[in-house]
Amino acid sequence: xxxxxxxxxxxxxxxxxxxxxxxxxxxxxxxxxxxxxxxxxxxxxxxxxxxxxxxxxxxxxxxxxxxxxxxxxxxxxxxxxxxxxxxxxxxxxxxxxxxxxxxxxxxxxxxxxxxxxxxxxxxxxxxxxxxxxxxxxxxxxxxxxxxxxxxxxxxxxxxxxxxxxxxxxxxxxxxxxxxxxxxxxxxxxxxxxxxxxxxxxxxxxxxxxxxxxxxxxxxxxxxxxxxxxxxxxxxxxxxxxxxxxxxxxxxxxxxxxxxxx
Numbered sequence: 310x311x312x313x314x315x316x317x318x319x320x321x322x323x324x325x326x327x328x329x330x331x332x333x334x335x336x337x338x339x340x341x342x343x344x345x346x347x348x349x350x351x352x353x354x355x356x357x358x359x360x361x362x363x364x365x366x367x368x369x370x371x372x373x374x375x376x377x378x379x380x381x382x383x384x385x386x387x388x389x390x391x392x393x394x395x396x397x398x399x400x401x402x403x404x405x406x407x408x409x410x411x412x413x414x415x416x417x418x419x420x421x422x423x424x425x426x427x428x429x430x431x432x433x434x435x436x437x438x439x440x441x442x443x444x445x446x447x448x449x450x451x452x453x454x455x456x457x458x459x460x461x462x463x464x465x466x467x468x469x470x471x472x473x474x475x476x477x478x479x480x481x482x483x484x485x486x487x488x489x490x491x492x493x494x495x496x497x498x499x500x501x502x503x504x505x506x507x508x509x510x511x512x513x514x515x516x517x518x519x520x521x522x523x524x525x526x527x528x529x530x531x532x533x534x535x536x537x538x539x540x541x542x543x544x545x546x547x548x549x550x551x552x553x554x555x556x557x558x559x560x561x562x563x564x565x566x567x568x569x570x
Contacts, residue, residue, distance in 0.1 A: 434557065
């Protein structure tokens, strides 16, 4: 888009992977994009409070990494250079998966394997890698250590006009005007409350209670010590225990065990 056609200011609440990708796209359409994050972001691939399941075994979706590669040219090569395991030959012997007692096929290859390339990289490292790229976009700014405490609107309350921020260390508030506000804060989103305060009904919510307990830890395995990139056994009737171990960068696997009540 021609810069003369760009709109004004967009605000993204949350510097998660979804928030970072949203900011990357908005940067093509808005002259200024501000990301607001309640955490003070680590200067490296470290877990943080705002991503409570960041240490769990994760696999970014194949289509998701394709999109990241399109938004950030060379990004996937950077992940591979940093030690990410890349499953792009369709070799099913690299995957050990069992659902409800049924083990998936572990021989042969899938058709057209390059269409389903999977990058095995741990969640904190992936977020940090995306954040580094977003930091390099000239019209994107990240404001850390701030909470979004309420939305502002026009006098008729027919359009959101910005957001009020509060510093987490002092509580000092400041208003941020915006032509667009995107909520990428995830399950802790306060947008329903904000809309209620502006006189709009909250959207309906459906909840499904799931009682799961889990624990995780990283395990370093020397290169070549384990052929599989993923080992996963889901809970099944009569056995509420589950197990997962996913490969990641730097020969580190993430091990997770869970039980279902």
